[in-house]
């Protein structure tokens with residue numbers, strides 16, 4: 323299956339992280355849709371259904387990513403979601419994202435560290451979209 | 456050794472006794488903490504019974520099941536929040552849904568332990584909470600002893616410092632992997648962004664130095680009669696290259712001599728911040744007018760610009776630490792969000808007032824009023 327017609331939504335309030343993600347994801351051959359806030363992303367998913375979403379955890383609020391994830395899953399249960407965090411340790415949120423139970427419960431399909439290697443990121447996205455690498 | 460009081464509210468006796476057993480001999484001890492913590496556990500089988508214990512013997516930590524026979528866990532949480540009790544609440548629940556979790560987080564729950572949990576999971580959650588209790592205790596102690604170290608501030612600060620580092624690291628990684636191909640100029644944008652983030656960090660560090668001066672240094676202040684017009688001229692000279700670069704007319708108006716009793720460096724910080732903002736948030740070809748005058752009991756400083764302006768909701772926030780207004784027009788402007796916080800603190804020290812009037816897309820006026828002859832030291 324081709325990556326060309328797959329649309330990936332990336333949401334992050336840091337414009338540089340957004341750019342970095344976009345560049346990587348486009349290099350894998352995907353199309354991208356970008357939002358800089360939970361609010362902007364919510365407006366986007368009203369009109370457009372992405373094939374996969376990569377969400378930052380902490381945006382306007384420290385749980386923006388969770389809430390966005392919840393709303394997306396409600397609207398598009400089949401769209402896989404990756405939550406990217408780099409901040410778990412420094413905020414009050416002690417959510418252990420590696421814990422199986424927590425993962426099930428938050429309903430995101432993957433939790434990834436923000437500093438993840440490009441190859442690994444590609445692997446994860448392909449896996450979630452069931453594309454053969 | 457300190458002992459933290461834990462209350463378990465759960466209708467399943469097995470869970471309650473399990474928790475008691477697991478925590479009976481548990482201790483939390485970190486090299487950075489001055490003391491070790493152990494725990495005593497009390498149990499309640501309903502929310503009502505739990506609230507009674509909360510009222511008579513306030514726990515430090517509450518492990519709370521949501522699904523209870525009488526009132527629900529969420530209601531206990533609401534009770535705690537309404538009474539503003541200082542209790543860290545952990546929800547234990549097998550009926551967890553994201554909806555509940557989100558609601559509980561915004562109602563002040565701190566963590567969640569899904570049921571069933573292993574002893575290790577319970578312990579690690581309690582461990583994290585203990586760290587937080589410790590930090591809170593420290594903060595309170597420091598505040599009582601007048602040191603006013605703000606952990607809140609420091610944690611935001613560490614986030615603000617890490618964000619540019621992460622972004623620079625990300626770009627360097629991309630360059631290292633030659634992600635934009637072999638052409639060197641394909642990387643120009645990345646390099647520019649890195650330089651911009653470095654500039655942001657530098658501004659932050661300079662602002663922090665100002666802030667430390669403002670907050671710590673009564674000893675070093677040199678309070679004497681000064682002519683504010685001299686200070687304003689100095690600030691304008693400093694800012695002129697910047698204004699030329701941005702094609703903005705920068706002018707000083709008003710009296711030749713306006714005397715105040717103040718520290719000249721502190722006055723300079725005020726002018727620098729207000730004028731640099733007025734240039735920074737201006738439009739191509741705009742202007743900045745700085746006026747000094749005496750008005751009855753007050754000395755007035757006006758900094759007027761023809762820039763992007765602000766909404767009323769935004770105006771109320773800009774004097775808080777690290778607040779930056781995020782819009783399409785400000786996204787490429789670098790700053791720390793500390794400048795006006797510093798200005799406000801300084802003006803407060805002098806028993807002065809700062810007022811803002813602003814019209815989106817028209818411009819802003821920042822008006823500072825300092826009492827004449829009544830410096831507050």
Ligand SMILES: Nc1ncnc2c1ncn2[C@@H]1O[C@H](COP(=O)(O)OP(=O)(O)OP(=O)(O)O)[C@@H](O)[C@H]1O
Nearest residue numbers: 732733736764773779780790791792793794795819
């Ligand atoms: N003259 C102005 N016109 C429009 N907006 C302004 C003006 N001055 C300040 N602001 C808004 O208020 C926010 C806070 O300003 P502040 O000076 O505290 O921080 P900053 O400009 O982001 O950073 P720095 O302190 O490094 O200058 C700014 O981000 C900007 O959005």
